[in-house]
Amino acid sequence: MNAFGLIQIGLILSSTTIISSPQCNHLPLQQRKVIENSLRLLDKMGKEFPQQCLREKMSFRFPTQVLQPRQKETVGVAIEEILQHIFYIFSKNLTLAAWDRTVLDQFQNALYLQIEQLEACVIEKHTQHCWSKDVSRLKLKKYFRKIDCFLKDKQHDLCSWEISRAEMRRCLQLIDKVTRKLKN
Template sequence: MALLRPLLTTMVLCSCGPVESLSCHLPQNSLLLSRKTFEVLEQMRRVSPVLCLKDRRDFQFPREMVDVSQLQRARAASVLQMLLQQMFRLFHTERASVAWSPALLQDLRSELQQQLQNLSTCSIQASLLDTEGPALALRRYFRRIALYLEEKQYSNCAWEIVRQEITRAYS
């Protein structure tokens, strides 16, 4: 599973490195917020993963999006913003409200919203980023997750598998 830690690291580099011409200055607390989001996702575990082994699925996270080569540093903020928006949408549904502790779900939503606000300060030119491919890949990835939840009738195990998937992708 592709991990987003390199992407988050690139985000910090973008805010203070040679990509400053893109006017992307992330607050110092960006990595702290991402760590807090990960912790909340971990706290949300309700079902033992062992009980849900039969429900596991490969959602095919688009790995090519987190390749953080020099040429892709400028794209990192945009891709991360798309990922956070999709995560926020997923955990902001009525079905999610039924599945998770209201307090933890609100904590997660708040963390994601804060990160999105931090990223909204980045004024990156869309033409430079060519985000159409990554945007489509992310929408498809989250669509596969939504279809899986529907197929499994939003069961506790289905939500646990999705929580694990999002945690892996986010960690």
């Protein structure tokens, strides 16, 4: 099974989970360190944003409410799903992206390890307000579908990848901000 298939399975499995393990009490601090590393790799992967791509920039409008759920435990599920979507985006046709391949591989590996770490802290539990039925999950899917369609429409060209990289940086910064709040 390829990485795409594994991510799809992960998305399906994460749809009915919440974080509950006592061993995961330190997860927000661990997540912050890994997110900070991922942000460094994302920056190191490419150069500065190309000036010729500024006119193509667009707003994908990340649904920030998905990281502000009522229950603290569901934040981890949301983060896991976001990371799975990012992993999927960065597993696409990268031939026109002018990025350092070694750093790109490190970034993909870091994402994969983050997803695994979150999955290890998640157990399957059906609740009345199941994540799969949540409007937030649908908003996330719609958001990442826009990015995926944007890349396809632009035939995965350099500018579409740079715009997507900037957007993924924003996602990781939002996750970092939330995990800092969880620590407090």
